[in-house]
Amino acid sequence: MADNAYEDATSQLWEVEGLFARDVDGQLIRVVSATEKDYAKDVTLTIDGQSVTVKKAVPTTDSQGNVVIDQEGKTIPRSTTIYDAAAKLFVKKPGDVNPIPVLCHQEHMNPAGVCRICVVEVFRTTGGKRRSGGKLLPSCAHRAEPDMEVHTLESTNEEARKRVQRSVKVLTELLASDHLRPKQDGAPGRDKDTPNELESLVQRVGANPTRFTSHSPVDRGRDNSSTLISVDHNSCILCNRCIRACDEIKKNFVIGRAGKGYTAKIAFDLNDPMEDSSCVSCGECMVSCPTDALTFRRPVVSDWWRDLVEKPEYTAISPQELRQHPLFAGVPYKFLQWNSASVVRRKTKKGDVLCRQGDYGATAFILNAGEFGVYIGTPRKTADEGPVGFFGRLFGRGTKPASGDTADYGTQVSTRTPEHLILGEMTCMSDHPRTATVVAMGDGEVLEIRRNVLYVLQRNPAARAMLDRVYRERALQDHLRTISFFQDLTKEERHECVEFLRDKVTLLRVDPGQNIFRQGEAVIQNDEFVGHFYMIRLGYVKVTQTLHGTERVLDYIGPNRHFGEIALLSKIPNLIDQHVPESLVARRTATCTALDDVELVRIRGEHFSELILRFEKLRNKFVQICKNHLDQNKPVNREMGLPMAGFLDQGLFNAQTLLVMDLESCTRCDECTRACSDTHGGIVRLIREGQRIDKFLVASSCRSCQDPYCLVGCPVDSIHRKGSLEIVIDDHCIGCGQCAKNCPYGNINMHGFDVIREYPPDSGCQRPVIQQKATTCDLCRQVVGANSEVSCVYSCPHNAAFRMSGSELLKIVSGKADLHADKSTRQLLSHPV
Amino acid sequence: MLILRKHFAMHRKWFATFLAGTAAAVFGYFFWAHQYSTRWPGGSSPPGLILGILGGAIIVFECLLWPRRMLRSWRWGSARLWMKAHIWFGLLTVPLILLHSGFVWGGWLSTILAALFAMVIASGIFGLVMQQILPRKMLTDTPLETIYSQIENAMRMAIADAQSLVLATCGLPKESAAASVQSQPIETPDDRNADRVVIGASRQVELIPGQLLRTPVPQVPVANSEVLRQKFVSTIQPFLEGGLRLKSPLKDRRSSAEFFRQLRAVLDPEAHPVLEAIEDCCEQRRQFDLQTRLHWWLHSWLWIHLPLSMALLVLMFVHAYVALKYW
């Protein structure tokens, strides 16, 4: 092929320099790129007569609202669109309606701008007069500009409104006449009573769906090959939502387009039947589809749901009912139908316990009616206080109070009512044990939802903002209650401190690899003191120092520890009676980097100094900490005695149940592997290969990370942490491989189970197929119960196999603990070094 | 199972039991002999009989290790507990049986039995000694070791990698060599999926974080590198496939280094990274071969220990039956 695809210089120029270019999918896009500077710029425009101010650009986020970072660690600016501005103005809480309808766009996706349903009329001042720009603009893709006067379907400017209405109506009618198919009654996902998004749009704009039906559209066929999803190409409006869902959200890159003109359609791989393609059957495209083109074949039913609805206090809830709930207004209806067994309704009576402190839970509670008491027990034993270690958890956890007396749950710290909307979401969102026990105070009703529902809720910006607010508030309150820095204070002093800090702390989330501050950074920037004090709520932070060009890891610190103290000395200079060189306090002396998903509680420098000046005990403690630090800082620094970088690189700090083999004792007899296989019906969950540290082999088997990456994004919530540490994959796994993709250590494997299924679907013919399911080590809990040893360790005849946390391993390898010490001593060592 | 040094703590109680058992048996036996007998009491004497029953019971227990191993998912005590019991009770049988015999061979049956017993004990002790030495040796000498059953698979993949490296460095082969350096298809682990419908993601996960060492592969064939292909086809590949079974300069670390040094001298520096990767493959082969040998020493003694102990068990019952019947 020639080096360039364009014949002459002019057409090349056009392609390169034109206002439009093509993105990787060949879509025409407008090239107006935003810059990071735009984050600070305000744009004020009016929409339907109301003024709204938005930032000119915002960082690109993923489907869960997390900021996306490029390879250089920078954010990716994205222009704020007119649609975003309208959402800010009109959608204050979940359930509010944006006056601009969208069809090809969804708020958690990048706009494609292909359907033009979101068009608006825009007036601008040109030549001293206010007038229409001539073209209607697609608001989902067009950036918000200063001084725009936007008119939507609901504008009070009649002329503008009519123009938009006419246009949207015709577009809708054109789409409807080609692609609205008669409903097949009884087909799941296509039920008669509930309109899909295109039908809803027809109703909303009062379109006549049969206005343009005189010609018969080309038959683009159906694809019945997949057992999960049925594809009706004739209903497809080519909005590209499924393509973006598959490529951008799930990164599976299966769906694209094939054909041209009337025969254009979505295609799997190289236009293969869906089942033969590389499709992993995760269902993301199907829940994204606004029409009946992609629908599911049967809803997902979990054992969790089946067991619960047997009980009298629980009832199933239909997707139609769920849809009425304002919180679910932004959730695709198809998702609710497909996953309606991820929600149950529970009637509560006085004294019923919704969840217990210290338990791992995979559900949250939406409060519909009643009052609920939140109790916190003492002494608290949660992951916040640092890893307790495998055996500690094994025996210390989940012991349930025998009587129904609320005194068993500790003291009541607050009361929640439907006004607070949701409870128990923290565990779902952070994968850490419940921080409180919740008990019904009278008759009430809650919806218990699973994590996958929460994920989908979070895609909706209004719901996300609400959940985020609730989460931050509760996380901070929870943290304030347990700060170790306040340990020495009396109850009253502590209370006073907490009250002082209540509205002065900020919860920060830091992504893995992101720096919190860098060595050499000045603590005063632009006249502002930025030497703040940080406390870790969740996750781990790496402290490194670069000296003579080489970076060294000084330490890694975990939950409930704090850092950033020294810089505060420049705020309160005469606090300690020793000369502190300026070079140590004016600039940060080390770099702090998040090792995993870290949540920090930040106290601003000025507030912190106020605090320690007020409380003598805190001041003394602080002085002591600073002195220790300065002493250690003297020559260079203490160094960790081990290949620390490797330890951190491999995520071992996060591990709680590493399968470690002592290669000096191990005869490579493979009894451990065989025992694992025998315990789990022939499907082995460990591989005796992996990283070597000193004389140890860290085998590939689930290590029960404190922050389990694998749990994120399972579409049917079949993977979760059960009662204690183990990760369990339930039988309703659909085999999409998301969890396996998520696990950075390759410890989840997809296993093909032979099953007899109707295949091809709807053919009436039964044949053997291979159903993939994810499998991982469950610490044998499902087989032998919580108090027995895992099979691999139990069956090693040579005392060569152990389960321990990463920090225990580190201690052993660096000679600070003995491998053969008995377990109870080892467990005490499980705090980070 | 390691016994000495740091590991002895775990065996202390067992060792004490063994000593106490031995002492009790010896004391009891000699005391009885001294009191009631003029010659060494045999199996039919009261102490001999008691010791015989005890020893026999222990031998039965020793043999139970086998079913314990087979029924791995049953929870009847951890394997390390069984192993400790096996070792120390096993050793305890030596004084018990010796005293039981009254220091005479007896008839042909008991002679065979004694020989079997000696071999079982000897092989057991031999195995235990191997377990003290060889895992440590593997730790230091075969850092590249893999799961024993996967050695040939891993080698096949390494060969395929080496072939593609040679192909990238030397370019497409002239007709003569074409047949040998075509990379052979690598078997997929799950061939049964080939003609069946698979629902869901079948990928296995390959992600391991951290640093991956990659060989810089030449973008275009390196000039004058034909010699690499020749050596690969004539010497390297056969060694990678056959290993120590062949006579090859690559068998030995030193001559292998020399072989590659010569090759490096005639090759363009651009091909050196590839050469190093191939040299590493040869090292892998050598380590795999060493691993295979060590594995054999670690485990093959069980092929004596196990069948002989079964024979011992059967003959022991025959011996007991005969002895009791004609008592």
Ligand code: HEM
């Ligand atoms: C009375 C005599 C003995 C009998 C009848 C006996 C029998 C057995 C049996 C049936 C096994 C099971 C093999 C398997 O698991 O596949 C075994 C394994 C073993 N025996 Fe013995 N044994 C005796 C004495 C000893 C002694 C005295 C020692 C060592 C001091 C010993 C060391 C071992 C070891 C180390 C194994 C396990 C090998 C491995 O797991 O790799 N045995 N023995």
Ligand code: SF4
């Ligand atoms: S458990 Fe894993 S493979 Fe199964 S549905 Fe969930 S994410 Fe997909």
Ligand code: SF4
């Ligand atoms: S059972 Fe023990 S000795 Fe055997 S391979 Fe596993 S860790 Fe090694």
Ligand code: FES
């Ligand atoms: S929703 Fe904006 S173009 Fe489709």
